[in-house]
Amino acid sequence: MSDKLQRILEGDVELLENVSDAAEVPDSPREELKQQRKEFVSRVYQRSEMERIARAEKKSFLLLYRMVAVVSCLLLIGVLLFTVANIPRYGEENPRTLEVVRRYVEQGLQETGALNIVSGMILDYRAFDTLGESHVLFTALLCVMTLLLLDKKTIRGGALDDYHRVRQDTYFDLSKDAVIRLLGTVLVPSILLFGVYVILNGQNGPGGGFSGGAIIGAGFILFATAFGFEQADRVLSRKVLSRIVFCSLAFYSFAKGYVFFTGANGLENHIPKGTPGAILSGGLILPLDIAVGLVVACTMYGFYSLFKRGNIGGDRTSSGQ
Amino acid sequence: MSVSPEWILFWVSAILLLFSLLSCTFAVIGVYRFGFVLNRMHAGGIGDSLGMLCAVSSALIATGLRMDSLKLLLLILFMWFSSPAASHFLSQVEYFTNEHLYRYTDRRGKAGQTNGKEQTGGWI
CATH class of the missing domain: 1.20.5 (Single alpha-helices involved in coiled-coils or other helix-helix interfaces)
Structure with missing residues (x-):
């Protein structure tokens, strides 16, 4: 104490x-x-x-x-x-479910003008469903853009410069590699051509908008990897991409809306079916295939670009590079 | 037994197919038995190039000249273009990231040169 x-x-x-x-x-x-x-x-x-x-x-x-x-x-x-336990056994006739299937198989060619029954189904009988799928892709692209797009505020804060500095340090900037440049020179045109073939062939054989669009998107991804996003920008910049997606979806909605409107009211829709087997046949199926293919290709390329560098295409607006 | 052209074509395509099976078997055995990644890629490349070539040319000979033959030829062309490029990038990744490359080869990899202190790059 x-x-x-x-x-x-x-x-x-x-x-x-x-x-x-x-x-x-x-x-x-x-x-x-x-x-x-x-x-x-x-x-x-x-x-x-x-x-x-x-x-x-x-x-x-x-x-x-x-x-x-x-x-x-x-x-x-x-x-x-x-x-x-409630579904019918395999091979057993069920008049309730077979009615639709029989109609598709027996009258599909006559009603849609497409040799490929699946194309006739997804783009004519159930075109509304495919429209929803295309909008799902569009919405997914919008969500990824909302999350990952580097906006002007972020760029002004210098985030992009850091980003480029990090990028220069990496060994794997593939656009400087001679091998992938040769690969891109040879493969990209063939891949794009094949994608176009698959899309245009959708109503006559295996193929269609989704698969062809995926092939074209993969070709664009290879192009951007081999030659850099600045080169890919000359074909498919962000502005062009959003316009393509918007125009495709709007065309799809209006064309199919017109057909649905006339069909529901018992009117004639004045869209020629063409001879089955020709490229220009199947009524609206070919244009809709093209629209779907464009949406799918743009979505794939947009995903890749957004995940890789936070922007669709190159960024000429930024200070760096 | 008479030797007809069909007979010769059949046996040529059969032998080619058997040879491709053999090389693919070697490739599988090599991929599982080798320990180091570049050796494994070498073994896998046998199946990718020789096995694929023999199998597709066997199919070419068996089907005869058609429109499909052109597609098969294109298949060979594109496989031979893309497969070595993929192997090239894989081996580059190994070269840039493996710190102990000197144990297997006479080179030190990019990661081994800095003794692993520097962060090696990744795909951005």
């Missing part, structure tokens, strides 16, 4: 403020040690108590979680088994 009390009496204000109650000042180092130990023990006990409670909570939560998982799995299995 003597030591601290003396200092307080001598006017050590800090010590006085620290000690709120004079009785709490331990008299000897032994007492101090005892108190410390007591505090430590109580703190440890408190903590272990809290841990115990947390562990118990976790345990009960896990139990509940497992029970819910098992119950929902059993429910799902039951529903699926019930559905399987």
Whole structure:
């Protein structure tokens, strides 16, 4: 006691403020040690108590979680088994479901003018469904743009310069590689040509907008990888890409809306079917295939470009490069 | 037994097909038995180039001259263009990222030269 009390009496204000109650000042180092130990023990006990409670909570939560998982799995299995038990056996005639199929197979060629029944189905009978699919792609592209596009504010903040600095450090800037340039020179035209062939052949054979568009998109990705996005920009910049996507979807919507309107009201729609087997046949199927293919190709290329550099095409507006 | 042109064509295509099967078997064995990635790529390349060539030319001979033959020839051409390029980039990745390349070859890779202290680049 003597030591601290003396200092307080001598006017050590800090010590006085620290000690709120004079009785709490331990008299000897032994007492101090005892108190410390007591505090430590109580703190440890408190903590272990809290841990115990947390562990118990976790345990009960896990139990509940497992029970819910098992119950929902059993429910799902039951529903699926019930559905399987109710569908007709393989090969058995079911007049309810076969009606539509028979109509597609027997009158598809006459009604749609497409040799490929699948094309006739997805772009004529169920064109609305395909329109929705194209819009799903468009929406996905919009979402990725919202998340990943480097806007002007970010660029002004210097993010793009950092980005380019990092890019220059990497060893894998493929557009400087001689091998991939040769590869691109040979392969890109053939890939694009093949994609166009697949799209134009959609109503007569295997192919169509989705597969051909995917091939064209892959060709563009190879082009951008081999020659850089600045070169790809000359063909498919961001502005051009968004215009293509918009025009394709708008054309699809208006053309199919016109057909649906006339068909629902029993009018003639004045769209020639052509001779089946020719390239220009199948009524609206070929233009719709082209529209879908353009949307798919632009979406694929846009995804790649956005994920690779946060922009569609090159960025001439930025200060770097 | 008479030797007709069909007979010869059949046996040529059959032998080619068997040879392609053999090389593909070697490729599979090599891919599983070798430990180092470049050796594995070498083994895989046998199946990719020789096995593919023999199988497709066997199909070419078996079907005779048609429109499909041109497609098969294009298949060989494009496979032989793209497969070595893919191997080239794979081996480059190995060269740039493997710190212990000197254990397998007489070269130190790009990552081995800096003793792995510097962060090697990735695909951006």
